[in-house]
Amino acid sequence: MKNRTTAPSPTFTQTVLLGELSRQQYLAMALKAAKQAGWNMVHTAPNGFRATTGTAPDLFDEEITLGIAAPLTGLTATITSTSAHSQTEDTGQNQRNIADFLNAFEQLKTGSSDTDRAFMQAQLEQLVPPGAPDDDTLIQQEEKGKLAGFLAMFIPVEGYFITPILVNLNILIFIIMSLTGVNIISPESQSLLNWGANFRPLTLAGEWWRLLTNCFIHIGVIHLLMNMYALVYIGMLLEPFMGRLRFAVAYVLTGIAASVVSLWWHDLTISAGASGAIFGMYGVFLALLTTNLVEASARKAMLSSIGVFVAYNLVFGLKGGIDNAAHIGGLVSGILVGYSVTPSLKKPALAQLRTLTLLIPALLILTCSFIVYKKLPNTAALYDAKVQEFTLLEQQALELYNLPENAPDSVFLNNIKNKGIPAWNACLSIVGELEQADLPEPLQKRVKLIHAYYDLRLKSYQLTYKSIAEQSHQYDAELKSCISQIEAIGKQMEDMQ
Template identity: 40%
Template structure:
């Protein structure tokens, strides 16, 4: 058996004493009984499409009759490079078993009726395409490599793969981990992160879709891209495919920072989901051939549904997937007029440009509407630092400062600004910040409260009306110093 990169299974079986025509007639009825969609019938066999599973839902089934034997073949027909459920073997075994049952139950009259139906095919002078030899190992290898080589109707997909792989290789050469890059490294290479993206680093909305988190991440994404690229790019053409990829990737990134503003996001999956969305919408129209439309629709819908469900796991940016998918679905319908009129290049250009302008314009509006919570927070923290500095000025007043002035400054400046900072921290509690920020704010609040206690003790000590233990003041100052040391160690929030 020649090695094939497309999962397949085949088996030879005898005709059990039947002539080729009678065997073919019974075989066709077997396929119809199994509710397989026969798309070609020749003198020596037939080809059918099988909708048979969850992860590999579409297979191509072939029966090729040669003298007194029949070659039964089932292989993946939708571009998937796996057959985890062994559906191809199941197709072959089911067909052979069912055909055996039909052979014993079918009557001669029924067979003759089917032979009459097949007579035009047997009498035709046209060559039977099933007589073509099976592809060799070399041919299969070249077919597999063809997924990575630009060719007519399939140019942009390989180019996107080249860009993604090139960036990944350069990252590894520069010392980035081959398996699991650090968050710091991803951010330095252009990952999408709300506080940075919204801080005038808008280019991260695009750069992140060409960035991947290790070899397994890029391998899975490129596999999914090849699958949809093979099916969709010949339908859309270069301009619409490239435009849809970038636009849905942009929308996916915006959706990500809208819902997961504090997550670091990288990868092509948002844009790839966008292309699946485009294809899904086109599958609801007459753009795709009717004979395979239903099977592809089921296949793509199950694939997308499974991946969205899997995306609910922690660590996966499902918001980007949904944003890409929905924007792609809309773009697919908007592309429809230019797809059904391929000769009108002007229509294609105008439609593509209008979609790009509307998407970019909408993206700019959304980008500006998304609140930069960290930016707001940092502004508040600058105000906190100013008030803290003003409150601490009291403690550095000259030694010859009068008692009355010291008491006034402690009360009207020191205690006032520490109370102001507590109010400020209470206000920022309402911001949708990650837990690391909230924990820091709780520590800052504790710090302000300790300062207020120490200032009150200083006030009483200076006033002299009530005895104040110096050890109590020293104990408070020790707590304050410990908190300051802890804050200094974690002063830079880790993403």
């Protein structure tokens, strides 16, 4: 007779992020939600509970455990529903059990007052006295949930939907960039520009889409990991509180605002990364923490934590190499969005109010961004355009050196007088226009060198003309000095590239 093995009981597990709730606050609400779901409580501990469904604990249909863990991504609750051994087919009841519990929990979270929460907390303290030990079996459940807790960072679920999509999108773009040859440690400037980095000369030249695309590309893997950690942290706190639509709109709006401020502040800086939008979300949370939307017991600790994080990163950004302008732009616009959506968070049932409180900051930020974009002078693009003119005029002037050596002196004199000297004078006239423009400091230095270069070029042509016309060598030393200075300036300009 063959040995028979028992088929494993059907089971379903789901891990959720606690968000802004502490372990005690979550457990207090979870116990109330379990009661509303009709579960029989078997055992309660500081780190979770064990319950059953059915008419009595001894004659149960499913056993349910809830264990609260603290992986790197923050506090998580792993909920598992397991069918009784007499059930061998998965009818979907385990999944429905957890769905019913989460729905009841969400209603409690959004509908309970401070008084209701205080009462639930008091009931928890009666069931689980302060200082009671954790349940070892639930701790084992926590250990099983740690990997699930880490993976949950990338999986959209109710209350944590937009954040993992943003994280996955940023990671995916970075992977594609690396597969196309972009250096994952220190990418070249041109690679960043090819992928949509924010750069005033290009962005103001009609490539406005860079204001958004730069928020999804990163300058190396360390940059990516730091930003994604910060995004997950604020996302798990803020998204359950705001909801999908508000969170997504706030992220995009503050990202654009951060890019516009960076565009306004920096002349020739290549800017990329999600940190402007992330600072925007921290700004939103800071605004909400100054209202009574968050429980007073949690408000002070969170306000202190978020405030220290923001202050530290802004001060750290003063060291250079960090786009603090984008951080400040994101932060300020986030505070604006946070206060704008507060009325709709206080009255979540009013759909029209939610639309209005999103529409107002959207119109304000997008209108201001459009005005700045249109009014901001693209002096670097002006410089590039004038350089193109220089190139054509210089080619015309240097035709002198393409003349045959045995050409008559009259040909050389005619070329210098009618082509060379007028071309160099035209270059100097263009240089005068650039000197009047409000160019970035690096370009101002180049313009000074260009001015000196064309002065010497003009002088060298004038000396050459005199030397040929007078059939004299008295200008040779001066002409040689001009050529030497021209070569030295050319070397300086190459070093500034």
